[in-house]
Amino acid sequence: MLQDKITQYTAEINAFHTANADELEQFRIKFLGTKGIIKDIFDEFKAVSPEEKRSLGKVLNEFKQLAEAKYQDLKEAETEVSAGKDAGMDLTLPGEAFEVGARHPLALVRREIVDIFSKLGFVVAEGPEIEDDWHNFSALNFPEEHPARDMQDTFFIKKGGEKGDIALRTHTSSVQVRMMEAGQPPFRAIMPGRVYRNEAISARAHCFFHQVEGLYVDENVSFADLKQTLFYFVQELYGEGTKVRFRPSYFPFTEPSAEMDISCTICKGAGCPLCKYSGWVEILGCGMVDPNVLENCGIDSKKYSGFAFGMGIERITNLKFEIKDLRLFSENDSRFLKQYKSSLI
Numbered sequence: 001m002l003q004d005k006i007t008q009y010t011a012e013i014n015a016f017h018t019a020n021a022d023e024l025e026q027f028r029i030k031f032l033g034t035k036g037i038i039k040d041i042f043d044e045f046k047a048v049s050p051e052e053k054r055s056l057g058k059v060l061n062e063f064k065q066l067a068e069a070k071y072q073d074l075k076e077a078e079t080e081v082s083a084g085k086d087a088g089m090d091l092t093l094p095g096e097a098f099e100v101g102a103r104h105p106l107a108l109v110r111r112e113i114v115d116i117f118s119k120l121g122f123v124v125a126e127g128p129e130i131e132d133d134w135h136n137f138s139a140l141n142f143p144e145e146h147p148a149r150d151m152q153d154t155f156f157i158k159k160g161g162e163k164g165d166i167a168l169r170t171h172t173s174s175v176q177v178r179m180m181e182a183g184q185p186p187f188r189a190i191m192p193g194r195v196y197r198n199e200a201i202s203a204r205a206h207c208f209f210h211q212v213e214g215l216y217v218d219e220n221v222s223f224a225d226l227k228q229t230l231f232y233f234v235q236e237l238y239g240e241g242t243k244v245r246f247r248p249s250y251f252p253f254t255e256p257s258a259e260m261d262i263s264c265t266i267c268k269g270a271g272c273p274l275c276k277y278s279g280w281v282e283i284l285g286c287g288m289v290d291p292n293v294l295e296n297c298g299i300d301s302k303k304y305s306g307f308a309f310g311m312g313i314e315r316i317t318n319l320k321f322e323i324k325d326l327r328l329f330s331e332n333d334s335r336f337l338k339q340y341k342s343s344l345i
């Protein structure tokens with residue numbers, strides 16, 4: 001009988017919660033007051049049999065302590081809230097939510113590119129942004145008088161010296177060299193990273209941007225493998241039905257070399273300002289790795305062949321999201337960056 005009452009009130013106390021001073025006072029009167037429940041129960045306890053007294057004594061004391069502790073806890077919390085109210089604050093209001101950040105559009109696209117090539121077995125490789133002449137130029141077959149070596153294009157950190165020029169890398173192709181020097185084929189890797197050019201900053205040019213380089217070297221690798229790989233990439237990135245075309249080009253480190261265009265992502269080939277009414281936009285450069293480059297890196301060019309490609313992540317992103325000014329990427333304007341929160345995550 002008494003035990004049942006205690007069980008029932010224990011549940012009630014445990015479930016009780018308030019930050020309101022009046023409600024808390026009612027709780028105190030109900031349980032701890034001079035005519036309260038605890039007083040009643042202790043009175044009842046006096047009348048029970050000696051055996052019951054033995055078994056209930058401890059339970060009864062614990063019940064009393066529970067009610068007192070609950071009251072103390074709630075009283076402390078309530079005092080804090082009132083102090084806040086006195087100071088003009090309402091501590092029961094929910095806190096200010098903080099904004100969830102967004103991934104940078106370049107990071108989103110880089111991740112998508114990495115995902116697509118990883119399905120084809122390409123791993124990600126990285127290299128230093130500060131490079132020597134050998135890895136950035138010489139090993140890649142750049143002739144001594146090549147304009148890319150000129151002060152106009154390259155940020156040199158140190159000219160000459162024992163190891164030659166030291167510069168901020170002008171392309172991620174330097175990572176190819178490091179990778180091939182460090183081992184033997186097969187190589188199948190993409191190399192995303194930041195590169196630097198000494199250019200005046202405008203809507204169409206920046207002193208730094210991001211590239212993804214790709215390299216595939218093995219026995220019997222042909223230009224057909226290159227075309228199929230890039231065709232797959234474009235279908236995955238821009239959607240099925242996107243057309244590609246290759247135009248002959250020149251790069252010191254590939255032979256033959258090509259530039260690849262895709263059907264315009266805006267007008268689908270009909271003609272618009274983005275594609276200058278041609279229906280095509282250029283997205284990357286590619287070619288078969290020049291045998292000189294393979295030999296420079298200690299790879300037998302009679303046994304192995306390979307292809308390489310390189311693209312600007314900014315360019316790929318511009319075509320995907322129709323961003324017209326390169327400077328937006330590095331200005332950290334949250335109004336710009338937030339727009340891409342829901343895209344591609």
Ligand SMILES: [Zn+2]
Pocket residue numbers: 264265266267268269270271272273274275276277279280
């Ligand atoms: Zn177009």
